[in-house]
Amino acid sequence: MAQQIIFYAFSALVIAAAAMVIVLRNPVHAVLCLVVAFFASAGLWMLLEAEFLAITLVLVYVGAVMVLFMFVVMMLDINLAVLREGFARYVPVALVFAALMMVSLALVVGPKHFGLALFAAPLAHAADYNNTQALGRALFSQFLLPFEAAAVVLLVAIIAAIALTLRPSRQTKAPKPELQVQVQRNDRVRLIKDMDAEGTP
């Protein structure tokens, strides 16, 4: 009973927040609603006893990805008037595409393939069930090769992102701490005339 109340509360929250992401005009508000949607879906995953996935969703998406999203969206100077221009003109085309997408979605994830008859409610695990351990076992034994392949893809993406933004030819005046700490007295002070170390001629 309590579980059902929690489930419906979180589901309503996900749907409401997701709708707000599209409807709200202010992009910062939209991003914050997306954060709420992620948070609520993490709650749903928690109900499925998938605590590792739920916490990782909060950690990675809410804690890192969406922060950078906010970062970018707040810096943008978005002119809403320009964005809304021509909205009425494109409505018919948009409606056609929206209808097409709805139909294809209904065909793919409709009751025929994902109905309740095909997916029975998952059995509750024993109290000592450890989702993190179970996932780790599966990833590092059964699915080792796909897991490693995904890791390599991510590594390539990281290196590509760095390579795309790295501009070594740019003339910067940035200080180089590794050179700064090696500076000796003789590099900075030049003695003129005949002066000893105290500065008296």
Next chain:
Amino acid sequence: MIALLAAQLSFLPAPVVTVLMILLKILIIVLPLMGCVAYTTLVERKVIGYMQVRIGPNRVTLLGLNFLRGWGQPIADAVKLMTKEIVIPDGANRFLFLAAPVVALAPALAAWAVVPFGGELTLTNINAGLLYILALTSLSVYGIIIAGWASNSKYAFLGAMRSAAQIVSYEIAMGFALVGVLTAAGSLNLGDIVEAQRGSVLHWYWLPLFPLCLIYFISGVAETNRAPFDVSEGESEIVAGFHVEYAGMAFALFFLAEYANMILISALTAVLFFGGWLSPLPTFLGELPVIGTLLGDGIHWFVFKTAFFLFCFLWFRATFPRYRYDQIMRLGWKVFLPITIVWIVLTGAAVVWHLPPWFAHA
């Protein structure tokens, strides 16, 4: 004691009793925590005062007792902040402006749910405790960026941007330091991590994971925006950073969040690297009659270790000049990150080869 109370309430439906008991436990944790936060502000001013050869707050006494000079200061501060007007700047986003302090405080308090105070003393003992802590501390940045944006002020916005970039950067080093701990302990459960350090002072993880321990604590200082990493407040260049437009209780909530986070980082350093509630003294001393309770394992050791690391926060603030912004980024990405990665590999090797005495059991 809580079980006894629950038995007294058995005339109520069972779920109601459960919820009441959980609320009671939360109060038992949060009220002393808020007290600690209030008095940390006094301790901070006193400690920094003495380090700078001043006396610090000494006007407000408690109950008219002369030897408690200064002890009433946190209460006076709280009354002042609560009765001040909350000014909402022109053009600010009203809802987000008022929501931001709450968003900042909530994760700082929620993270305490899994902290083990003693052997069985914890609100919840969950499997993924370490992960939960990491997820919740990563949320603390939202309060700051929402505050900076909603204030409709350039100083506040600059502070928020600095802080967001800094927290996201240091979170990575912090996360990697924690990966080292969980590899060593073989568990994400904070209670199990403490138990894995049982033995003596030399069995605690500060020794085999020394670089990770240092990096975790320094990243913690950076995460909480404390000196010498407090560029998001940088009063010399951006006035007070993200909370420049806040006054009264809204401002006080940011302070509560910052201090609650400081205490949390200190407590976690104690739990993850310094054996939590374990006693540093030899075991036979803990078996002595009467005095054994004091010398053996117990919550007092956890409190003592936490207090020591909290003192370090204040010590740093009185000692170090503020880092320049590019130096902060360099330290996080180019120094801490490579060290943690190398040490994780070494820890992994040590665990695989059961390096005694720390990893023999693994």
